[in-house]
Amino acid sequence: MEKGQKREMEKVRKPLQGVTNIIRFNWHFYVIALALILLLLFVAGFLDNALQTYIYIVCSLVLGAMVISLLVSMYVYDFSGLYKLQWVEQENTENVVVNINAGFDETSALLNAKFKRSELIVMDFYDPAKHTEVSIKRARKAFPPFPNTKHTRTDHIQLTDNSVDKIFLTLSAHEIRDEDERAAFFREINRILKPTGQIYITEHLRDLANFLAYNIGFFHFHSKRSWLKTFEKAELNAGREIKLTPFISSFILTKNGNTL
Template structure:
Protein backbone atom coordinates (compact mmCIF):
# COMPACT_ATOMS: atom_id res chain seq x y z
CA UNK A 1 0.00 0.00 0.00
CA UNK A 2 1.14 3.58 -0.69
CA UNK A 3 2.80 5.08 2.41
CA UNK A 4 3.19 8.63 1.11
CA UNK A 5 1.35 11.12 3.31
CA UNK A 6 -0.67 14.07 2.09
CA UNK A 7 0.59 17.59 2.71
CA UNK A 8 -0.30 18.81 6.23
CA UNK A 9 -1.91 15.46 7.04
CA UNK A 10 -0.53 15.59 10.58
CA UNK A 11 -1.94 18.98 11.49
CA UNK A 12 -5.24 18.21 9.76
CA UNK A 13 -5.51 15.06 11.88
CA UNK A 14 -4.97 17.11 15.03
CA UNK A 15 -7.70 19.55 13.98
CA UNK A 16 -10.12 16.78 13.06
CA UNK A 17 -9.61 14.54 16.09
CA UNK A 18 -9.60 17.41 18.61
CA UNK A 19 -12.20 19.65 17.01
CA UNK A 20 -14.26 19.71 20.22
CA UNK A 21 -11.44 21.67 21.92
CA UNK A 22 -11.32 24.18 19.08
CA UNK A 23 -15.10 24.61 19.01
CA UNK A 24 -15.11 25.26 22.76
CA UNK A 25 -12.12 27.60 22.47
CA UNK A 26 -13.71 29.67 19.71
CA UNK A 27 -16.95 29.81 21.72
CA UNK A 28 -15.09 31.10 24.79
CA UNK A 29 -13.32 33.71 22.66
CA UNK A 30 -16.69 34.88 21.36
CA UNK A 31 -18.04 35.20 24.94
CA UNK A 32 -14.96 37.15 26.05
CA UNK A 33 -15.29 39.53 23.09
CA UNK A 34 -19.01 40.04 23.79
CA UNK A 35 -18.39 40.70 27.49
CA UNK A 36 -15.73 43.26 26.62
CA UNK A 37 -18.27 45.11 24.49
CA UNK A 38 -20.96 44.99 27.18
CA UNK A 39 -18.91 45.60 30.34
CA UNK A 40 -16.17 48.12 30.96
CA UNK A 41 -12.91 46.37 31.68
CA UNK A 42 -9.26 46.96 30.86
CA UNK A 43 -8.29 46.82 27.21
CA UNK A 44 -4.86 45.52 28.27
CA UNK A 45 -6.42 42.64 30.20
CA UNK A 46 -8.74 41.89 27.29
CA UNK A 47 -5.91 41.66 24.76
CA UNK A 48 -3.77 39.60 27.14
CA UNK A 49 -6.61 37.08 27.50
CA UNK A 50 -7.22 37.04 23.73
CA UNK A 51 -3.50 36.52 23.08
CA UNK A 52 -3.37 33.65 25.62
CA UNK A 53 -6.37 31.90 24.05
CA UNK A 54 -5.05 32.33 20.51
CA UNK A 55 -1.68 31.00 21.62
CA UNK A 56 -3.35 27.95 23.15
CA UNK A 57 -5.32 27.29 19.95
CA UNK A 58 -2.65 27.99 17.33
CA UNK A 59 0.64 26.85 18.90
CA UNK A 60 -0.33 23.13 19.09
CA UNK A 61 -1.09 23.24 15.36
CA UNK A 62 2.24 24.88 14.52
CA UNK A 63 4.20 22.38 16.61
CA UNK A 64 2.17 19.44 15.25
CA UNK A 65 2.83 20.59 11.67
CA UNK A 66 6.54 20.83 12.47
CA UNK A 67 6.69 17.34 14.03
CA UNK A 68 4.32 15.34 11.86
CA UNK A 69 4.60 17.12 8.52
CA UNK A 70 8.09 18.65 8.25
CA UNK A 71 10.49 16.85 10.62
CA UNK A 72 10.66 13.57 8.74
CA UNK A 73 9.02 11.61 11.53
CA UNK A 74 7.12 9.36 9.12
CA UNK A 75 10.22 8.82 6.98
CA UNK A 76 11.69 6.97 10.01
CA UNK A 77 15.12 8.56 9.52
CA UNK A 78 15.39 8.62 13.31
CA UNK A 79 15.81 4.82 13.25
CA UNK A 80 19.50 5.33 12.50
CA UNK A 81 19.88 6.52 16.12
CA UNK A 82 18.43 3.26 17.47
CA UNK A 83 21.42 1.05 16.57
CA UNK A 84 19.35 -1.64 14.86
CA UNK A 85 21.18 -4.46 13.11
CA UNK A 86 18.68 -5.12 10.33
CA UNK A 87 20.40 -8.36 9.34
CA UNK A 88 19.30 -9.88 12.66
CA UNK A 89 15.69 -8.67 12.56
CA UNK A 90 13.17 -11.30 11.51
CA UNK A 91 10.09 -10.54 13.63
CA UNK A 92 8.65 -7.09 14.36
CA UNK A 93 5.64 -6.20 16.47
CA UNK A 94 3.88 -2.84 16.10
CA UNK A 95 1.36 -2.04 18.83
CA UNK A 96 -1.07 0.88 18.54
CA UNK A 97 -3.92 2.38 20.55
CA UNK A 98 -6.59 2.31 17.89
CA UNK A 99 -4.98 4.61 15.32
CA UNK A 100 -2.37 3.13 13.02
CA UNK A 101 -0.33 5.38 10.70
CA UNK A 102 2.92 3.42 10.84
CA UNK A 103 2.50 -0.29 10.10
CA UNK A 104 2.67 0.04 6.32
CA UNK A 105 5.68 2.34 6.69
CA UNK A 106 7.45 -0.16 8.96
CA UNK A 107 6.77 -2.96 6.49
CA UNK A 108 8.17 -0.77 3.72
CA UNK A 109 11.33 -0.17 5.78
CA UNK A 110 11.70 -3.87 6.66
CA UNK A 111 10.22 -5.67 3.62
CA UNK A 112 11.73 -9.09 4.44
CA UNK A 113 10.58 -9.37 8.08
CA UNK A 114 7.42 -10.83 9.53
CA UNK A 115 5.35 -7.91 10.87
CA UNK A 116 2.57 -8.46 13.38
CA UNK A 117 0.24 -5.61 14.40
CA UNK A 118 -1.74 -5.44 17.64
CA UNK A 119 -4.28 -2.85 18.81
CA UNK A 120 -4.91 -2.48 22.56
CA UNK A 121 -7.76 0.04 22.20
CA UNK A 122 -10.50 -0.64 24.76
CA UNK A 123 -13.74 1.28 24.18
CA UNK A 124 -14.63 1.07 27.88
CA UNK A 125 -11.31 2.52 29.06
CA UNK A 126 -10.16 4.72 26.19
CA UNK A 127 -13.13 7.04 25.86
CA UNK A 128 -11.49 10.28 24.71
CA UNK A 129 -13.31 11.74 21.68
CA UNK A 130 -10.00 12.14 19.78
CA UNK A 131 -9.34 8.37 19.90
CA UNK A 132 -12.90 7.52 18.88
CA UNK A 133 -12.65 9.83 15.84
CA UNK A 134 -9.18 8.61 14.93
CA UNK A 135 -10.35 5.00 14.82
CA UNK A 136 -12.98 5.88 12.24
CA UNK A 137 -10.34 6.96 9.69
CA UNK A 138 -7.47 4.68 10.67
CA UNK A 139 -6.13 2.36 7.96
CA UNK A 140 -6.12 -1.13 9.45
CA UNK A 141 -3.10 -3.24 8.61
CA UNK A 142 -4.04 -6.79 7.45
CA UNK A 143 -4.66 -9.25 10.29
CA UNK A 144 -4.39 -6.58 12.97
CA UNK A 145 -5.41 -8.26 16.22
CA UNK A 146 -7.25 -6.71 19.16
CA UNK A 147 -5.55 -7.43 22.48
CA UNK A 148 -5.73 -6.61 26.19
CA UNK A 149 -2.77 -4.71 27.60
CA UNK A 150 -2.19 -7.46 30.17
CA UNK A 151 -2.00 -10.31 27.65
CA UNK A 152 -0.19 -10.33 24.30
CA UNK A 153 -0.76 -13.64 22.47
CA UNK A 154 2.79 -14.42 21.33
CA UNK A 155 5.43 -16.84 22.66
CA UNK A 156 8.22 -15.80 25.04
CA UNK A 157 11.30 -14.22 23.44
CA UNK A 158 9.84 -14.35 19.94
CA UNK A 159 10.20 -10.72 18.77
CA UNK A 160 13.28 -8.74 17.69
CA UNK A 161 11.71 -5.27 17.66
CA UNK A 162 8.58 -3.88 19.32
CA UNK A 163 7.42 -0.47 18.13
CA UNK A 164 5.28 1.62 20.49
CA UNK A 165 4.75 4.83 18.54
CA UNK A 166 2.76 7.60 20.26
CA UNK A 167 0.44 4.99 21.74
CA UNK A 168 1.29 3.91 25.28
CA UNK A 169 0.41 7.27 26.90
CA UNK A 170 -3.20 6.24 26.28
CA UNK A 171 -2.72 3.72 29.11
CA UNK A 172 -3.46 6.13 31.93
CA UNK A 173 -3.00 3.77 34.88
CA UNK A 174 0.63 3.30 35.95
CA UNK A 175 -0.13 -0.24 37.12
CA UNK A 176 -1.57 -1.09 33.70
CA UNK A 177 1.47 0.48 31.96
CA UNK A 178 3.82 -1.72 33.97
CA UNK A 179 1.78 -4.87 33.24
CA UNK A 180 1.77 -4.01 29.54
CA UNK A 181 5.53 -3.41 29.48
CA UNK A 182 6.10 -6.67 31.35
CA UNK A 183 4.32 -8.42 28.49
CA UNK A 184 6.56 -6.59 26.01
CA UNK A 185 9.59 -7.65 28.07
CA UNK A 186 8.41 -11.28 27.94
CA UNK A 187 8.14 -11.17 24.14
CA UNK A 188 11.54 -9.57 23.50
CA UNK A 189 14.45 -11.76 22.49
CA UNK A 190 17.52 -11.35 24.70
CA UNK A 191 19.06 -9.07 22.05
CA UNK A 192 15.71 -7.49 21.11
CA UNK A 193 14.61 -3.90 21.59
CA UNK A 194 11.59 -1.81 22.43
CA UNK A 195 11.39 1.41 20.40
CA UNK A 196 8.91 3.80 22.01
CA UNK A 197 8.22 7.34 20.78
CA UNK A 198 6.34 9.77 23.03
CA UNK A 199 5.78 13.40 23.84
CA UNK A 200 6.77 14.13 27.43
CA UNK A 201 5.23 16.14 30.21
CA UNK A 202 8.06 18.66 30.14
CA UNK A 203 8.68 22.35 29.52
CA UNK A 204 8.95 22.26 25.69
CA UNK A 205 5.64 20.38 25.44
CA UNK A 206 4.07 22.80 27.92
CA UNK A 207 5.08 25.65 25.61
CA UNK A 208 3.65 23.68 22.68
CA UNK A 209 0.40 22.37 24.14
CA UNK A 210 -0.13 24.45 27.34
CA UNK A 211 -2.36 22.45 29.73
CA UNK A 212 -2.68 19.74 27.07
CA UNK A 213 0.83 18.56 28.00
CA UNK A 214 -0.71 16.85 31.05
CA UNK A 215 -2.01 14.18 28.64
CA UNK A 216 1.60 12.95 28.45
CA UNK A 217 3.91 11.49 31.10
CA UNK A 218 7.33 12.58 32.32
CA UNK A 219 10.59 10.83 31.53
CA UNK A 220 10.79 9.74 35.17
CA UNK A 221 7.39 8.01 34.95
CA UNK A 222 8.46 6.12 31.84
CA UNK A 223 11.85 5.18 33.26
CA UNK A 224 10.29 3.81 36.45
CA UNK A 225 7.68 1.89 34.43
CA UNK A 226 10.34 0.22 32.26
CA UNK A 227 12.53 -0.59 35.27
CA UNK A 228 9.56 -2.05 37.17
CA UNK A 229 8.73 -4.11 34.07
CA UNK A 230 12.19 -5.69 34.22
CA UNK A 231 14.08 -3.91 31.45
CA UNK A 232 17.85 -3.72 31.85
CA UNK A 233 18.44 -0.51 29.88
CA UNK A 234 16.57 2.71 29.23
CA UNK A 235 18.03 5.17 26.71
CA UNK A 236 16.51 8.41 25.46
CA UNK A 237 17.22 10.05 22.10
CA UNK A 238 15.54 13.37 21.35
CA UNK A 239 13.69 13.75 18.08
CA UNK A 240 12.88 17.45 17.90
CA UNK A 241 12.56 19.24 21.26
CA UNK A 242 9.04 17.87 21.59
CA UNK A 243 9.43 14.11 21.13
CA UNK A 244 11.60 11.45 22.74
CA UNK A 245 12.64 8.07 21.39
CA UNK A 246 13.15 5.53 24.17
CA UNK A 247 15.27 2.50 23.33
CA UNK A 248 14.97 -0.27 25.90
CA UNK A 249 16.48 -3.75 26.03
CA UNK A 250 15.46 -6.71 28.20
Protein backbone atom coordinates in the same frame (compact mmCIF):
# COMPACT_ATOMS: atom_id res chain seq x y z
CA MET B 1 18.05 4.00 3.15
CA GLU B 2 17.62 3.22 -0.54
CA LYS B 3 15.90 5.85 -2.71
CA GLY B 4 13.17 3.47 -3.84
CA GLN B 5 12.41 2.48 -0.26
CA LYS B 6 12.32 6.10 0.85
CA ARG B 7 9.86 7.03 -1.91
CA GLU B 8 7.61 4.11 -0.98
CA MET B 9 7.54 5.14 2.67
CA GLU B 10 6.74 8.75 1.82
CA LYS B 11 3.73 7.71 -0.28
CA VAL B 12 1.83 6.40 2.73
CA ARG B 13 1.55 9.88 4.29
CA LYS B 14 -0.20 12.85 2.75
CA PRO B 15 1.12 16.43 3.03
CA LEU B 16 0.21 18.01 6.39
CA GLN B 17 -1.53 14.80 7.42
CA GLY B 18 -0.35 15.15 11.01
CA VAL B 19 -1.73 18.58 11.85
CA THR B 20 -4.85 17.95 9.76
CA ASN B 21 -5.62 14.85 11.80
CA ILE B 22 -5.11 16.72 15.06
CA ILE B 23 -7.71 19.31 14.07
CA ARG B 24 -10.03 16.65 12.66
CA PHE B 25 -9.96 14.42 15.73
CA ASN B 26 -9.88 17.18 18.37
CA TRP B 27 -12.12 19.76 16.72
CA HIS B 28 -14.23 20.16 19.87
CA PHE B 29 -11.29 21.78 21.70
CA TYR B 30 -10.87 24.38 18.97
CA VAL B 31 -14.61 25.07 18.80
CA ILE B 32 -14.70 25.63 22.56
CA ALA B 33 -11.65 27.93 22.42
CA LEU B 34 -13.07 30.01 19.56
CA ALA B 35 -16.48 30.19 21.27
CA LEU B 36 -14.80 31.44 24.44
CA ILE B 37 -12.94 34.12 22.49
CA LEU B 38 -16.13 35.28 20.76
CA LEU B 39 -18.02 35.36 24.07
CA LEU B 40 -15.31 37.41 25.74
CA LEU B 41 -15.18 39.84 22.83
CA PHE B 42 -18.97 40.22 23.03
CA VAL B 43 -18.82 40.92 26.76
CA ALA B 44 -15.99 43.40 26.23
CA GLY B 45 -18.32 45.60 24.21
CA PHE B 46 -20.28 46.38 27.38
CA LEU B 47 -17.26 47.19 29.56
CA ASP B 48 -15.07 50.23 30.02
CA ASN B 49 -11.71 50.56 28.26
CA ALA B 50 -9.59 49.30 31.17
CA LEU B 51 -11.50 46.01 31.48
CA GLN B 52 -11.61 45.65 27.70
CA THR B 53 -7.82 45.66 27.66
CA TYR B 54 -7.66 42.71 30.04
CA ILE B 55 -10.20 40.78 27.99
CA TYR B 56 -8.26 41.44 24.78
CA ILE B 57 -5.12 40.13 26.50
CA VAL B 58 -6.92 36.93 27.57
CA CYS B 59 -8.30 36.44 24.06
CA SER B 60 -4.84 36.92 22.58
CA LEU B 61 -3.35 34.38 24.99
CA VAL B 62 -6.01 31.77 24.19
CA LEU B 63 -5.67 32.30 20.44
CA GLY B 64 -1.87 32.37 20.66
CA ALA B 65 -1.75 29.11 22.64
CA MET B 66 -3.95 27.43 20.06
CA VAL B 67 -1.86 28.65 17.12
CA ILE B 68 1.43 27.70 18.82
CA SER B 69 0.21 24.16 19.56
CA LEU B 70 -0.83 23.67 15.94
CA LEU B 71 2.47 25.05 14.60
CA VAL B 72 4.44 22.76 16.91
CA SER B 73 2.30 19.81 15.87
CA MET B 74 2.88 20.66 12.20
CA TYR B 75 6.62 20.72 12.82
CA VAL B 76 6.64 17.46 14.81
CA TYR B 77 4.29 15.37 12.67
CA ASP B 78 4.80 16.84 9.19
CA PHE B 79 8.27 18.36 8.92
CA SER B 80 10.57 16.84 11.57
CA GLY B 81 11.23 13.53 9.84
CA LEU B 82 9.55 11.58 12.67
CA TYR B 83 7.77 9.31 10.19
CA LYS B 84 10.76 8.75 7.93
CA LEU B 85 12.08 6.34 10.58
CA GLN B 86 15.72 7.10 9.80
CA TRP B 87 16.36 6.94 13.56
CA VAL B 88 15.31 3.27 13.67
CA GLU B 89 18.19 0.80 13.55
CA GLN B 90 17.83 -1.82 10.82
CA GLU B 91 20.06 -4.87 10.86
CA ASN B 92 18.32 -6.87 8.10
CA THR B 93 18.30 -9.89 10.44
CA GLU B 94 14.93 -9.17 12.03
CA ASN B 95 12.59 -12.11 11.54
CA VAL B 96 9.63 -10.74 13.49
CA VAL B 97 8.70 -7.08 14.01
CA VAL B 98 5.69 -6.10 16.14
CA ASN B 99 3.92 -2.76 16.02
CA ILE B 100 1.42 -2.01 18.79
CA ASN B 101 -1.05 0.87 18.62
CA ALA B 102 -3.90 2.25 20.71
CA GLY B 103 -6.62 2.35 18.09
CA PHE B 104 -5.00 4.69 15.56
CA ASP B 105 -2.16 3.41 13.42
CA GLU B 106 0.06 5.70 11.32
CA THR B 107 3.23 3.62 11.38
CA SER B 108 2.52 0.04 10.30
CA ALA B 109 2.67 0.86 6.58
CA LEU B 110 5.96 2.67 7.18
CA LEU B 111 7.45 -0.23 9.14
CA ASN B 112 6.22 -2.68 6.52
CA ALA B 113 8.12 -0.71 3.88
CA LYS B 114 11.25 -0.47 6.02
CA PHE B 115 11.40 -4.08 7.20
CA LYS B 116 10.57 -5.77 3.91
CA ARG B 117 12.23 -9.06 4.82
CA SER B 118 10.54 -9.38 8.21
CA GLU B 119 7.18 -10.64 9.34
CA LEU B 120 5.23 -7.62 10.59
CA ILE B 121 2.64 -8.31 13.29
CA VAL B 122 0.33 -5.39 14.07
CA MET B 123 -1.60 -5.33 17.34
CA ASP B 124 -4.16 -2.90 18.78
CA PHE B 125 -4.76 -2.73 22.55
CA TYR B 126 -7.59 -0.18 22.34
CA ASP B 127 -10.36 -0.98 24.84
CA PRO B 128 -13.29 1.49 24.73
CA ALA B 129 -14.09 0.69 28.36
CA LYS B 130 -10.61 1.78 29.52
CA HIS B 131 -9.38 4.15 26.83
CA THR B 132 -12.09 6.78 26.56
CA GLU B 133 -10.40 9.46 24.43
CA VAL B 134 -12.98 10.80 21.96
CA SER B 135 -10.18 11.63 19.51
CA ILE B 136 -9.29 7.92 19.24
CA LYS B 137 -12.90 7.02 18.51
CA ARG B 138 -12.99 9.56 15.69
CA ALA B 139 -9.65 8.36 14.31
CA ARG B 140 -10.87 4.74 14.24
CA LYS B 141 -13.90 5.79 12.21
CA ALA B 142 -11.81 7.80 9.76
CA PHE B 143 -8.95 5.35 9.19
CA PRO B 144 -9.32 1.57 8.82
CA PRO B 145 -6.80 -0.61 10.67
CA PHE B 146 -3.75 -2.01 8.92
CA PRO B 147 -4.58 -5.35 7.23
CA ASN B 148 -4.63 -8.32 9.62
CA THR B 149 -4.33 -6.16 12.72
CA LYS B 150 -4.92 -8.28 15.82
CA HIS B 151 -6.60 -7.07 18.99
CA THR B 152 -4.61 -7.65 22.16
CA ARG B 153 -5.03 -7.04 25.86
CA THR B 154 -2.61 -5.00 27.91
CA ASP B 155 -2.28 -7.85 30.41
CA HIS B 156 -1.69 -10.56 27.82
CA ILE B 157 -0.06 -10.35 24.39
CA GLN B 158 -0.84 -13.43 22.33
CA LEU B 159 2.73 -14.19 21.30
CA THR B 160 5.22 -16.73 22.60
CA ASP B 161 8.14 -15.96 24.90
CA ASN B 162 11.35 -14.58 23.36
CA SER B 163 9.91 -14.54 19.83
CA VAL B 164 10.15 -10.90 18.64
CA ASP B 165 13.17 -9.00 17.31
CA LYS B 166 11.78 -5.47 17.43
CA ILE B 167 8.72 -3.94 19.08
CA PHE B 168 7.38 -0.46 18.31
CA LEU B 169 4.95 1.68 20.31
CA THR B 170 4.69 5.10 18.69
CA LEU B 171 2.64 7.72 20.52
CA SER B 172 0.35 5.01 21.89
CA ALA B 173 1.59 3.67 25.24
CA HIS B 174 0.64 6.88 27.08
CA GLU B 175 -3.02 5.97 26.52
CA ILE B 176 -2.59 3.38 29.29
CA ARG B 177 -3.35 5.82 32.10
CA ASP B 178 -3.20 3.38 35.04
CA GLU B 179 0.37 2.95 36.31
CA ASP B 180 -0.05 -0.69 37.35
CA GLU B 181 -1.68 -1.61 34.03
CA ARG B 182 1.15 0.12 32.18
CA ALA B 183 3.80 -1.80 34.12
CA ALA B 184 2.00 -5.11 33.50
CA PHE B 185 1.82 -4.30 29.80
CA PHE B 186 5.55 -3.68 29.60
CA ARG B 187 6.25 -6.91 31.46
CA GLU B 188 4.33 -8.65 28.68
CA ILE B 189 6.44 -6.81 26.11
CA ASN B 190 9.56 -7.96 27.93
CA ARG B 191 8.28 -11.54 27.87
CA ILE B 192 7.83 -11.71 24.08
CA LEU B 193 11.10 -9.89 23.26
CA LYS B 194 14.12 -11.92 22.22
CA PRO B 195 17.20 -11.57 24.48
CA THR B 196 18.88 -9.57 21.71
CA GLY B 197 15.75 -7.62 20.72
CA GLN B 198 14.91 -3.92 20.96
CA ILE B 199 11.81 -1.95 21.95
CA TYR B 200 11.16 1.56 20.61
CA ILE B 201 8.90 3.68 22.82
CA THR B 202 8.25 7.04 21.16
CA GLU B 203 6.34 9.66 23.15
CA HIS B 204 5.85 13.28 24.09
CA LEU B 205 7.02 13.90 27.65
CA ARG B 206 5.44 15.94 30.40
CA ASP B 207 8.26 18.48 30.39
CA LEU B 208 8.88 22.21 29.86
CA ALA B 209 9.09 22.02 26.06
CA ASN B 210 5.72 20.31 25.77
CA PHE B 211 4.18 22.64 28.35
CA LEU B 212 5.24 25.63 26.26
CA ALA B 213 3.83 23.95 23.16
CA TYR B 214 0.58 22.49 24.50
CA ASN B 215 0.07 24.33 27.86
CA ILE B 216 -2.30 22.24 30.05
CA GLY B 217 -2.49 19.60 27.31
CA PHE B 218 0.94 18.39 28.42
CA PHE B 219 -0.75 16.68 31.40
CA HIS B 220 -1.94 14.02 28.94
CA PHE B 221 1.68 12.89 28.61
CA HIS B 222 3.79 11.05 31.19
CA SER B 223 7.01 12.43 32.63
CA LYS B 224 10.39 10.90 31.85
CA ARG B 225 10.63 9.85 35.48
CA SER B 226 7.30 8.02 35.19
CA TRP B 227 8.42 6.18 32.05
CA LEU B 228 11.71 5.12 33.63
CA LYS B 229 9.81 3.84 36.67
CA THR B 230 7.59 1.77 34.36
CA PHE B 231 10.59 0.36 32.51
CA GLU B 232 12.28 -0.53 35.79
CA LYS B 233 9.19 -2.36 37.06
CA ALA B 234 9.13 -4.36 33.82
CA GLU B 235 12.85 -5.18 34.16
CA LEU B 236 13.71 -3.37 30.95
CA ASN B 237 16.89 -1.44 30.32
CA ALA B 238 16.36 2.08 28.96
CA GLY B 239 19.82 2.21 27.47
CA ARG B 240 19.27 5.07 25.04
CA GLU B 241 17.00 8.07 24.61
CA ILE B 242 16.86 9.76 21.20
CA LYS B 243 15.46 13.31 21.12
CA LEU B 244 13.79 13.27 17.71
CA THR B 245 12.66 16.86 18.31
CA PRO B 246 12.59 19.00 21.47
CA PHE B 247 9.04 17.65 21.92
CA ILE B 248 9.46 13.94 21.13
CA SER B 249 11.65 11.28 22.73
CA SER B 250 12.24 7.70 21.67
CA PHE B 251 13.49 5.28 24.32
CA ILE B 252 15.29 2.21 23.03
CA LEU B 253 14.79 -0.60 25.53
CA THR B 254 16.42 -3.99 25.94
CA LYS B 255 16.02 -6.81 28.43
CA ASN B 256 17.41 -6.34 31.95
CA GLY B 257 20.35 -4.15 32.95
CA ASN B 258 20.41 -0.68 34.50
CA THR B 259 18.09 2.13 33.47
CA LEU B 260 19.16 5.66 32.54
